[in-house]
Amino acid sequence: RKEVEQDPGPFNVPEGATVAFNCTYSNSASQSFFWYRQDCRKEPKLLMSVYSSGNEDGRFTAQLNRASQYISLLIRDSKLSDSATYLCVVIEGLYNFNKFYFGSGTKLNVKP
Amino acid sequence: GAVVSQHPSRVICKSGTSVKIECRSLDFQATTMFWYRQFPKQSLMLMATSNEGSKATYEQGVEKDKFLINHASLTLSTLTVTSAHPEDSSFYICSAPAGGEETQYFGPGTRLLVL
Numbered sequence: 187r188k189e190v191e192q193d194p195g196p197f198n199v200p201e202g203a204t205v206a207f208n209c210t211y212s213n214s215a216s217q218s219f220f221w222y223r224q225d226c227r228k229e230p231k232l233l234m235s236v237y238s239s240g241n242e243d244g245r246f247t248a249q250l251n252r253a254s255q256y257i258s259l260l261i262r263d264s265k266l267s268d269s270a271t272y273l274c275v276v277i278e279g280l281y282n283f284n285k286f287y288f289g290s291g292t293k294l295n296v297k298p
Numbered sequence: 299g300a301v302v303s304q305h306p307s308r309v310i311c312k313s314g315t316s317v318k319i320e321c322r323s324l325d326f327q328a329t330t331m332f333w334y335r336q337f338p339k340q341s342l343m344l345m346a347t348s349n350e351g352s353k354a355t356y357e358q359g360v361e362k363d364k365f366l367i368n369h370a371s372l373t374l375s376t377l378t379v380t381s382a383h384p385e386d387s388s389f390y391i392c393s394a395p396a397g398g399e400e401t402q403y404f405g406p407g408t409r410l411l412v413l
Contacts, residue, residue: 194339227389227409228406228407229391229405229406230342273341273342286332286393286402287344288334288343289341291341
């Protein structure tokens with residue numbers, strides 16, 4: 187069983203749409219959660235951390251549901267520049283030498 | 299923010315040759331670095347944890363004799379793919395945590411093509 191699972195998509199949405207991705211994780215002891223964005227043939231870049239209380243950064247909202255072991259990412263008012271692969275990342279340890287477990291990524295295509 | 303570099307960014311080699319990839323932390327020290335591999339349309343998979351001054355720890359299924367890791371200093375880790383074969387063709391990315399931060403800083407990746 188994979189540590190982190192995501193729907194690979196692609197999600198094809200028009201500009202201005204709202205789109206949501208979910209990600210499930212298998213280890214209930216997981217400590218930290220992130221969403222990364224990866225553009226084609228580039229390294230992943232941190233989009234936002236995911237806190238138990240949920241957090242919002244502009245058009246992006248991330249939420250964590252520990253009981254059901256999933257995290258979500260909501261993108262409002264989609265822009266063409268949002269087209270990328272969104273990776274869910276889970277850390278299982280307590281310290282900064284932790285292993286990152288990546289989901290397979292969800293591809294988003296925002297169309298004009 | 300912290301910067302991690304990788305060299306080379308792209309390499310093409312013949313089957314059977316060895317390829318060395320360097321990962322450097324440019325403005326911070328990293329006692330630990332991580333090496334990932336990403337096949338097309340797949341997720342990043344952690345290969346190994348590189349530890350300065352001690353042996354690397356490898357994830358299950360990763361051959362330590364094939365993927366040699368040397369963490370030579372607090373700013374440099376190298377991954378050597380020995381006797382590379384076409385199935386080793388992939389995107390190799392390193393990362394390092396910066397200071398007390400929980401996030402990882404990723405290198406730009408090295409695209410390896412073995413013919």
